[in-house]
Amino acid sequence: MSKDIRLTIVDEDAGHAQELLSRVANSFPQHIHITPSEVRSEIARLEPDLILLQEPGDDSGLQMLHYIANELSDTLVIYLTNQRDPVKARDVSRAGAFDILFMPDEITALGDVLSRAVKALEAQEKGKDKVFTWGRGQVISFYSGKGGCGRSLVSATLAQTLQMDSNSSVLLVDLNLQFGGVETYLDVDHERSIHDLTPVLKELNDNHIRNVTAIEKSSHMEVLVSPRDAEAAEQITEEHVQRLLRTARLYYDYILVDLPTEMTSIGYAALEEADRMFYVMTPDSPSIRTFGRVLELFNKLSVDPTGRLEIILNRIGRETEMRQKDIQQHFDFPITGQLREDAKRVQQAINRGIPIRTRQKDRGSVFVKDVKKLADSLLDEQSKRSAS
Ligand SMILES: Nc1ncnc2c1ncn2[C@@H]1O[C@H](COP(=O)(O)OP(=O)(O)OP(=O)(O)O)[C@@H](O)[C@H]1O
Ligand SMILES: [Mg+2]
Structure with missing residues (x-):
């Protein structure tokens, strides 16, 4: 397969590019080296499957990565940098790089x-008819400063619903490391x-991840x-969370990702990695203060919520004081x-030890109905994005 793959090396240093080429030329006979200044004029014409992008000295690397991602949505970019900077690593990963190497x-x-x-390119080729763009998954972290507001229930039920109601693949990660939550x-x-x-x-x-996940029976989603x-729990580090996500x-x-209330380095990492943060709150004044x-x-x-934080109001009832x-x-x-709020059915499900969402056609609970509406809006956004 790699003989059919077009590889482009973007590197301002010809000597370094040569060094990279000597490592990959055998496996990738279709290769070419261009300089960063040639990217804008050449990249759309070359239409490579794979790019090795060596970060230039003038800090224009991230911008170039965005440009490439916009021009060539299926191309995988491996970003090479000489600076070991976690903020940069996060930005590079958000900009859609396949991987970053220091x-x-x-x-x-x-x-x-x-x-x-x-392998990813092969899978991409096979999955062309899938609705979703491969390799552009969304990380959604569920957080709240107040316990018991429904993070675990909402994240678990939404994850099931996304899996049941679409052909997307869903992973639910429980980062309540000491006591658990979603089970x-x-x-x-x-x-x-x-x-x-x-x-x-x-x-x-992905094989490593699949080896450690459980399959939830009614939806077949994966749960870590x-x-x-x-x-x-003490041995889990920020690096676990970063690399996993x-x-x-x-x-x-x-x-x-279901998170605990306490803000630890683990929670921080999960929020930093998130494309979206769903802040779950009940509609009352103590929750607003929190x-x-x-x-x-x-x-x-320095966790920046702008453009990422969205509120999920949970347990809305007739007597709800806040609108x-x-x-x-x-x-x-x-x-x-x-x-x-659906006190009866949620409680019944918990007492019986079964999920509130068990079947495809599950209209019984108002909570399930509202989660379905939320899932539909996420799926709609995603398919619009894939179409554009
Ligand atoms: N929409 C709802 N309808 C009925 N009951 C609900 C609803 N949302 C949450 N609950 C109740 O609140 C309880 C706590 O929810 P959940 O465990 O999801 O909260 P959490 O934010 O994850 O809490 P923790 O701080 O323990 O992690 C549930 O067991 C359930 O009884
Ligand atoms: Mg919880």
Whole structure:
């Protein structure tokens, strides 16, 4: 397959480009080297399948990456940089790079990354008729500064619904590492967890992830359950979360992350990696006050919610004291979902140890109905994006 793949190396340093070429020329007979200044005039004509983009010295790398992603949506870009900067790594990954390698230390990983890219291109070829663009999955982190507002219930039910109502692939990640969260609302029990990814973290791929996930029975979505073990939880690092979510983004359409209230480095990493943050809140004044405090904390930690944070109102009832417009008066974030309270059915499902959403046609609960509406709006957005 790699003999059919067109590889372009973008590098301002001819000597360095030559060095890269000597590593890849055998596996990729169709290769060419261009300089960053030639990208705008040449890239659309060359239409490479794969690009090795060595970051230029003048900091224009990210801009170039955006340009390429816009021009050639199916092309995979491997970004090579000499600066080990986590903020840059995040921005590069958000801009849609297939992977980032820190030079010169990680040059030895180039072969592995290239073979993953070849596999990805093959899968892309096969999946052309799928509705969703491969490799552009969305990470949605569910957070709230107040416990018990419904993060676990909402993330679990939304994940199931996205999986049941579309052909997209969904991964639900439970980062309530000490005590767990989503298994209360799903019939999943599994020995393996994020902790088991530790030995393969540096070369993580989709097989590693699938090896540790549980399959939820009614929807067939994948769930990465919590280790539910304080000792194992302590060994999970930001790097676990970063690598897991960056890799998952390449293989799943939706990655939903359930977070605990306490703000730890793990939660921080999951928020930083998120394309969207769903802030779950109940419509009452204490929740509004807490939200204000959370925004102050985000500010201190330099977590930027602009354009990413959306409010999910949960447990709306007849006696609800706050309405959408009251909340919108306080905050300038969109309200993406409004979910009604369904005390009877939610409680029944929890007591029986079964998910609230069990069948494709499940109209019984108003909560399920509202989650379906939320899922529909996400799926609509996604298919519009794929079509454009
Ligand atoms: N829309 C709803 N209708 C009825 N009950 C609900 C609804 N949303 C949440 N609940 C109730 O609230 C409880 C807590 O929800 P959940 O565990 O999802 O919250 P959480 O934010 O994840 O809490 P924690 O702080 O424990 O992680 C549920 O067990 C359920 O009883
Ligand atoms: Mg929870």
